[in-house]
Amino acid sequence: MQPVLLKPGIHWVGAVDFNLRNFHHYSRSPEGSTYNAYLIQDDKTVLVDTVSHHYFDELVTHISALVEPQKIDYIICNHLEQDHAGVLPRIVELCKPEKIFCSTMGLKSISRQFNTEGWPVVAVKDGERLNIGKRNITFLETRMLHWPDSMVSYVEEDRVLFSNDAFGQNVATSRRFVDEYERPLLLRAMKDYYNNIVLPYSPMVLKTLDRVVQLGIPIDIIAPDHGLIFRTPDDIKFVLDSYRAFAEQKPKLRAVVAYESMWGATESMAFAVGDGLDDEGVPYVLIDMQHNHVSAVMNELADSGALILGSATRNNMPMVNIAALMAHVKGLKPQNLVGASFGAHGWSGEAPRMMAEELASMKVDVVGEPVRAHFGAKAEELAACRELGATVARALKEKVKAFA
Ligand SMILES: Cc1cc2nc3c(=O)[nH]c(=O)nc-3n(C[C@H](O)[C@H](O)[C@H](O)COP(=O)(O)O)c2cc1C
Numbered sequence: 001m002q003p004v005l006l007k008p009g010i011h012w013v014g015a016v017d018f019n020l021r022n023f024h025h026y027s028r029s030p031e032g033s034t035y036n037a038y039l040i041q042d043d044k045t046v047l048v049d050t051v052s053h054h055y056f057d058e059l060v061t062h063i064s065a066l067v068e069p070q071k072i073d074y075i076i077c078n079h080l081e082q083d084h085a086g087v088l089p090r091i092v093e094l095c096k097p098e099k100i101f102c103s104t105m106g107l108k109s110i111s112r113q114f115n116t117e118g119w120p121v122v123a124v125k126d127g128e129r130l131n132i133g134k135r136n137i138t139f140l141e142t143r144m145l146h147w148p149d150s151m152v153s154y155v156e157e158d159r160v161l162f163s164n165d166a167f168g169q170n171v172a173t174s175r176r177f178v179d180e181y182e183r184p185l186l187l188r189a190m191k192d193y194y195n196n197i198v199l200p201y202s203p204m205v206l207k208t209l210d211r212v213v214q215l216g217i218p219i220d221i222i223a224p225d226h227g228l229i230f231r232t233p234d235d236i237k238f239v240l241d242s243y244r245a246f247a248e249q250k251p252k253l254r255a256v257v258a259y260e261s262m263w264g265a266t267e268s269m270a271f272a273v274g275d276g277l278d279d280e281g282v283p284y285v286l287i288d289m290q291h292n293h294v295s296a297v298m299n300e301l302a303d304s305g306a307l308i309l310g311s312a313t314r315n316n317m318p319m320v321n322i323a324a325l326m327a328h329v330k331g332l333k334p335q336n337l338v339g340a341s342f343g344a345h346g347w348s349g350e351a352p353r354m355m356a357e358e359l360a361s362m363k364v365d366v367v368g369e370p371v372r373a374h375f376g377a378k379a380e381e382l383a384a385c386r387e388l389g390a391t392v393a394r395a396l397k398e399k400v401k402a403f404a
């Protein structure tokens with residue numbers, strides 16, 4: 001791969017990881033990902049972010065194709081997570097930069113993460129402007145989007161926004177721009193990334209989007225640190241509008257039924273819940289948690305408004321993949337969902353009630369009573385599941401209407 005030109009004097013110099021499937025060890029990346037770093041060549045030579053530790057050679061090769069790495073004067077660290085700063089110690093040693101810029105929150109944590117002895121670290125304030133010759137770079141803090149230290153960097157003269165993790169997607173291709181990729185696949189990757197990583201910080205996303213509008217900063221290019229770069233007015237509008245919609249989390253008329261079963265009774269209940277959703281004309285997806293990663297559920301929730309959980313009771317609890325799912329979902333703080341629960345049991349049968357309580361603790365509107373089946377699910381219990389599906393569907397329709 002070669003450096004890729006964004007604007008005269010501004011290049012992508014990052015790395016593409018085609019085979020990454022486990023993004024950051026907590027989410028899935030079926031299409032791989034990239035670690036984008038950028039080089040600005042002006043009176044000062046500036047490196048914007050770096051790459052994950054596996055990709056040091058790749059980064060140095062890309063920089064070297066444009067300039068000797070030792071010529072780098074400034075390094076901007078928009079965010080100090082390992083995927084963007086993993087090679088920082090080696091890059092600092094190689095380039096001996098005059099200055100390393102990070103946010104004021106970044107300054108507090110950089111020495112906790114690296115041995116920064118002798119590093120020329122400079123904290124930049126929100127709105128601070130840095131002249132690098134013909135260009136000026138403005139730093140905007142995006143605290144908790146998605147770490148306390150996160151910021152974005154904007155090159156005024158070129159109208160390029162280096163947005164770090166914001167607007168990222170897990171997409172690895174030999175192309176670097178969104179207009180060289182298929183929009184539906186891109187949208188899916190954007191939702192996947194947003195819902196599994198950015199979702200809890202949705203209030204910050206809305207605040208940041210409003211601020212960008214207020215500041216009225218013209219943007220020709222949005223260059224995130226993962227995936228493809230947005231460079232046409234249509235693509236830029238698309239990503240900004242999409243982020244607003246993701247952050248608003250209006251409920252959609254579709255349900256996710258996630259379940260786990262040992263011997264099939266809970267699974268048959270899940271099918272019956274699906275029939276009830278069908279009765280009310282609400283589309284749904286059934287996700288067996290023994291065959292799917294927790295992030296698959298969050299992907300589906302991006303297009304849904306209901307989360308229905310099913311689990312057999314095992315040792316007085318829901319089964320472990322459902323427990324893991326509840327932990328994953330809870331941390332991501334999804335909003336505006338309707339929910340319900342069901343499951344088979346042999347004696348004590350705690351799981352359905354425990355799942356309902358857990359959903360309620362996530363501020364999900366739990367409707368209907370948890371449905372239980374004793375060992376095998378018989379006609380009466382399956383009918384109750386069907387009715388539960390229909391109850392969720394009706395509640396969801398009301399909720400969707402309220403948000404219209
Ligand atoms: C290892 C194991 C532990 C179980 N623990 C409980 C339990 O604590 N309470 C209970 O009501 N049933 C318990 N059961 C019974 C199951 O919940 C029951 O067989 C149920 O019908 C399984 O549903 P499934 O067909 O969806 O797997 C246990 C079953 C197994 C195999």
Ligand SMILES: [Fe+2]
Pocket residue numbers: 079081146165
């Ligand atoms: Fe990050």
Ligand SMILES: [Fe+2]
Pocket residue numbers: 081083084165225226
């Ligand atoms: Fe990242």
